[in-house]
Every structure is written in structure tokens, then in C-alpha cells.
Amino acid sequence: MVDKVVIVGGGFAGLTAAKRLGRADVSVTLIDRTNHHLFQPLLYQVATGGLSPADIASPIRYILRRQHNVRVIEDIVTGIEEHAVVTSSGRLPFDHLIVATGATHHYFGNDDWETTAPGLKTLPDATRLRAMILEAFETAERTGSRDLTFLVVGGGPTGVEMAGAIAEMAGHTLRRDFRTIDPAAARVILVEAGERILSSYPKSLSRKAAAQLEALGAEVRTGWTVTDLTPETATLKRGDETETLDNAATIWAAGVKASPLGAALVPLGAELDQAGRVMVSPDLTIPGHPNIYVAGDLVSLQQNGSPIPGVAPAAIQMGRYVADRIQGEITGDFRYKDKGNLATIGRSSGIADFGRIRFSGFPAWAAWLGVHIFFLIGFQNRLLVMIQWAWNYFTRNRSARLIVRYGEEERPS
Secondary structure, eight states, rough: EEEEEEEEOHHHHHHHHHHHHTTTSEEEEESSSSSSOGGGGGHHHHHSSSSGGGGGGEEHHHHTTTTEEEEEEOOOOEEOOOSSSEEETTEEEOSEEOOOOEEOOTTTTTGGGTSOOOOOOOOHHHHHHHHHHHHHHHHHHHHHHOOOOOOEEOSHHHHHHHHHHHIIIIIITTTHHHHHHHHOGGGEEEEESSSSTTTSHHHHHHHHHHHHHTTTEEEEEEOOEEEEEEESEEEEEEEEEEEEEEEEEEEOOOOOOEEEGGGGGGTTOEEEOOOOOOOOOTTSTTTTTTEEEGGGGEEOOEEETEOOOOOOHHHHHHHHHHHHHHHTTOSOOOOOOOOOOEEESSSSSSSEEETEEEESSSSHHHHHHHHHHHHHSSHHHHHHHHHHHHEEEHHHHTTOOOOOOOEEEEEEE
16 A cells, blocks of 8 residues: 655755655655745845746646656645545545745734735735835825835844845945836835844855945945834834834744644644644654654754754755655754855845854855855756846846836736
């Protein structure tokens, strides 16, 4: 009897596991709520008009088309039983289960801010943010407003990359597009509650990243927290100091929490950390269930005294590890191999941390380009992104600057 493997989630961990099991003597079912695999590290480029959605996403069925033991289902998982996954369409029995549903935005108890300050995790998030950012310029042109402020909340990689891209777009890409306003006069403010941005990087690189952002015209404010948000204003606080900004758009990049599906494993004996991640054993299983694995951003696991980061390389390594365990090829615990961190800050600037080797500026930016091209799924996507990046670099043009509205957001003509 062939073992049934069910994978929930078509992100880096789930897709890697499915591909690795493609030639194994098992029957694999991959369930995802969308029909595509998304390269999340480049979402901010869609949100700022540098790339189109199709450049960073590929249909899961197409990716797995040659693996005939893999079935793909677009569905929503509503529960997990001891030997079956419950979906909106029925029950799927399994011998092995891999739960890899990732993470979502974390508003730290202020969930009502989501409509005012969208985060960036999905393609709809990216296209919504792109419309919001570009519409702010259009509104200013229409009304003649000179007060145009973009607030990015959170100084992690996503926040830094978003702030840099918006500042570059305002200062260069849009500079000659308008007649009433000067886009370069727009303020881009990056707010971080901690003492420095990019806190997971060495302090020297954090300082260089801040300097590169400021060279683009962005303001970097550390030690500030957001205490209130409305569609028109943001209230910031640092110690006894309070400031209210009239902001045109707010982008939330202050934190993530685990997918809600992690809670479905609690009745089976799993425990969750404060961010909702599943606390797994060193072999990525949940206690008492050696056939139920958790992988990717949903995992809470310490290694060498530090948590395994929620980054794509870690998710890919977990996907490979779990697939190999299911096939009986390995028996030891999972060990994450940190291959370094990269972040880009606008055109030709970035930082790179490879342990003993650290650098910034153009070389870090070039390394960032190469790594992201390498990890993109499919030759077509790699080629399209390389061509688009080359065009953007030499022309400073972001050709995907489209405002697309849906449903009630559609403005009557």
C-alpha cells in the first residue's frame, strides 16, 4: 500500500517537499488556498511598480506538472484530525502530513489598523499597496496638495526595502510625470520601535543601511512607536514626545504572526508560542505524532540558543529535510544552515552579511540580484525579471505603475 502524504501550503517549504517527493513511492496531495506559488521576497517590487504580479508567481500545477504522483488541490483547510485533513470540500486521509502555511501580518492587538495600514504577504496585498501609493500622488496632483507623506512602520527587511523603493520612485521615477506637484518633495518616513533598523544584522550594516536610506531622501526614526492610526493621520510616540503626521499612505511591516492554521494542531497536543507558531520537536514533528510535520514560517524552534528565522532559505531546508525523513533517507534532527542575509535599499545599494564577510553598496545590491534570480521558480520568470530589472536600472522607469481597483474600489468614470 502506497503511503499518502498531504502537504498543506504551496510556499517555499511545501513546494520544496512536494518536488523532492516527486519520484518517491508515495502519493502526494498538495493543498493551497491559491493556485500559485509566490516568491514573497519580491512582493515589495510589485507594490512599488517595479515588477508585475506574474513575474514573481507561477501556477503550482505547472511547477509540478512532471511529477505524476503529486496531486494539487486549490482549497481551504478548516481543521486537522489525527489521520485526516478537513477542507471546505471534505476530508483527506493521510499517513504523513506536512503543515507549511506560513505567516501573516501582526498588528499587536490593533487588528482594526489593517484596513488603514495594509501589510505585504500576498499578491492582492501588493496590488492594493501599489494602488494606494500611486493614488496618493494622483490625489495630490488633482487637489494641488503639497503635503505628501508615506509612513512605513517596521524597520525589518520588508520595511527597509519598501521605504527605499518608495523614496526612489518619488525622487526619480515619477519626477517628470506630474505638472502640479513635485513627487520628489514627498516625505518617506521609516519608523522602527527598536534602537536600530535591521536588528538581525550587525550594527555596522544597520548604520550603513540607514545612511543609504537617508541618501535616497527617506527619514529613519528609531525608538518611535505608532499609538494611533486613521486613514488620514498617524500618531507616533517616543518617550514623552508625541507627533501626529498627516500621512497619505501607511504601509505596515512591523511584524508577523503565524498562520491561524497552527491552532488546528493544538487539539492534537501541539503548543504555540506568543506569535502563534507551532513549537516543534527537533525533527520538526509535534509531540506524540511522528507522522505530522510542521515547516517554514509556522515553525517555532531554537537552534544554538536562537530561533530559526522565518526566511525562504530556512523554509526550503525544512522542506527538503521533511521529505527526506518521510522517505527514510535521514533520521537525525533538523539543522538550519545559515547562508547569510541580504537586503536591498533602492537602486545600486544594499547590505550583505555572510558571517565573517560583510559588505554594502553596489556589490551587496548585485549579490542580492543574483541570489533572488537564482531562487525564482522557472526560467521564464528569471528571464522576465532580469530584463525588467535591467530596463529599470538604465531608465529608472517602473513600468508596472498601474492602479487597479476591484469591486467597490472602482472609481466611476
